[in-house]
Amino acid sequence: MSSAQNSDSVSHLTQREAAEIDETLMGPLGFSVDQLMELAGLSVATSIAEVYKPSEYDRVLAICGPGSNGGDGLVAARHLYHFGYKPSVCYPKRTQKPLYTGLVTQLESLSIPFLSVEDLPLDFSKDFDIIVDAMFGFSFHGTPRPPFDDLIKRLLCLHGYDQTRQKRPVIVSVDIPSGWHVEEGDIGDEGIKPDMLVSLTAPKLCAKKSSGPHHFLGGRFVPPVIADKYKLRLPPYPGTSMCVRIGKAPNVDISALRENYISPEFLEEQVESDPINQFRKWVDDAIAAGLREPNAMALSTVGKDGKPSSRMVLLKGVDRGGFVWCTNYESRKACELCDNPHASLLFYWDGLNRQVSIFLRLALFHLSTLPAGSLKMVPLFSPSLSKLESYLLDVKNQTEQFF
Numbered sequence: 001m002s003s004a005q006n007s008d009s010v011s012h013l014t015q016r017e018a019a020e021i022d023e024t025l026m027g028p029l030g031f032s033v034d035q036l037m038e039l040a041g042l043s044v045a046t047s048i049a050e051v052y053k054p055s056e057y058d059r060v061l062a063i064c065g066p067g068s069n070g071g072d073g074l075v076a077a078r079h080l081y082h083f084g085y086k087p088s089v090c091y092p093k094r095t096q097k098p099l100y101t102g103l104v105t106q107l108e109s110l111s112i113p114f115l116s117v118e119d120l121p122l123d124f125s126k127d128f129d130i131i132v133d134a135m136f137g138f139s140f141h142g143t144p145r146p147p148f149d150d151l152i153k154r155l156l157c158l159h160g161y162d163q164t165r166q167k168r169p170v171i172v173s174v175d176i177p178s179g180w181h182v183e184e185g186d187i188g189d190e191g192i193k194p195d196m197l198v199s200l201t202a203p204k205l206c207a208k209k210s211s212g213p214h215h216f217l218g219g220r221f222v223p224p225v226i227a228d229k230y231k232l233r234l235p236p237y238p239g240t241s242m243c244v245r246i247g248k249a250p251n252v253d254i255s256a257l258r259e260n261y262i263s264p265e266f267l268e269e270q271v272e273s274d275p276i277n278q279f280r281k282w283v284d285d286a287i288a289a290g291l292r293e294p295n296a297m298a299l300s301t302v303g304k305d306g307k308p309s310s311r312m313v314l315l316k317g318v319d320r321g322g323f324v325w326c327t328n329y330e331s332r333k334a335c336e337l338c339d340n341p342h343a344s345l346l347f348y349w350d351g352l353n354r355q356v357s358i359f360l361r362l363a364l365f366h367l368s369t370l371p372a373g374s375l376k377m378v379p380l381f382s383p384s385l386s387k388l389e390s391y392l393l394d395v396k397n398q399t400e401q402f403f
């Protein structure tokens with residue numbers, strides 16, 4: 001996902017403008033509230049998935065308020081479920097309109113737990129990885145009334161963990177950090193400090209005061225007529241994405257980057273006796289899993305000077321005789337292989353948590369049988385290698401004519 005422009009160069013709406021746009025969309029422009037809420041909630045879920053992977057942050061609590069902001073939270077919870085998260089929902093002031101009762105039924109049909117305020121732990125830190133704050137959006141006024149005042153206080157307590165360096169759930173606020181003034185922001189600096197703010201349609205003025213590491217825009221439905229009327233400067237959404245980052249991604253401590261790999265057990269007795277068969281099986285798995293370019297491999301060669309170099313190339317074929325790939329015979333890799341026929345291949349299939357490393361020698365004796373521009377490499381475990389060794393000695397002086 002690409003990063004968007006600086007947050008200062010993006011338009012911010014007043015409370016009145018936000019309400020006006022809402023009315024125009026759902027009046028003369030023919031949208032229904034269900035439609036907009038579905039797209040808004042999907043944007044929230046995809047923004048979360050951009051930053052917080054379910055492998056590490058799967059326990060989500062969506063706290064939903066009585067209005068459309070709460071509806072966005074209910075929709076987001078459903079999408080997060082389908083993305084592989086385990087959401088729970090706290091929806092203490094339910095709205096008895098078919099749109100909202102329908103959203104509740106959809107979540108119940110997925111066995112998503114609904115927790116009352118009394119059921120919730122006083123300290124959210126042990127039970128949840130992500131709190132979706134969908135209590136209030138741009139129609140919020142005054143100070144929060146019960147039970148939301150207490151829920152906001154529990155979110156505030158989480159900031160205490162920042163000093164202790166204990167892990168705490170991240171807070172994702174939908175459109176407005178709940179309790180903040182829609183235009184003035186966090187008056188008195190006493191409100192919640194979301195780690196991620198997902199602005200919908202366009203950021204509201206309070207978003208200028210949000211200093212969390214992640215600010216996203218969602219609600220990819222603003223027609224040009226609205227953008228022109230309000231002179232909106234909004235970042236373009238990349239590709240088919242439902243969200244776009246506003247401002248820069250935070251600097252990340254590289255040493256702290258670590259995925260928890262969870263894979264099915266792989267026992268020795270499950271390994272094919274023929275390594276080529278095993279390799280082909282894993283290629284088939286990578287293709288079936290829909291991974292991008294499952295035939296991409298890092299090819300490492302070492303030149304005359306003893307210095308290694310690596311690059312990604314595409315595997316064009318594999319059989320008992322070896323691995324085939326294409327190259328310009330005058331390329332650096334081809335020249336290095338001419339000087340030193342040893343190489344290694346590395347396949348990495350992210351998503352399956354698998355990698356295969358193969359050590360090979362260039363098989364010049366296959367050149368005449370291959371399509372122009374191809375090279376074949378024989379794995380070092382291959383029985384044909386001894387034949388190759390003697391052949392290589394024979395052709396030692398002929399290599400110039402091949403490259």
Ligand SMILES: NC(=O)C1=CN([C@@H]2O[C@H](COP(=O)(O)OP(=O)(O)OC[C@H]3O[C@@H](n4cnc5c(N)ncnc54)[C@H](O)[C@@H]3O)[C@@H](O)[C@H]2O)[C@@H](O)CC1
Nearest residue numbers: 022036037040066067068069137138139141143144145175
């Ligand atoms: N184009 C748009 O404008 C869109 C707006 N959407 C969402 O709709 C939101 C606005 O929704 P609504 O206008 O329904 O309003 P909100 O969801 O912002 O909240 C209004 C509800 O909160 C209550 N409330 C207000 N102040 C309170 C206080 N101090 N204490 C306790 N309760 C209080 C009100 O009685 C009302 O029930 C946006 O922020 C956004 O999340 C999206 O669903 C879709 C697109």
Ligand SMILES: [K+]
Nearest residue numbers: 133136174176
């Ligand atoms: K909110």
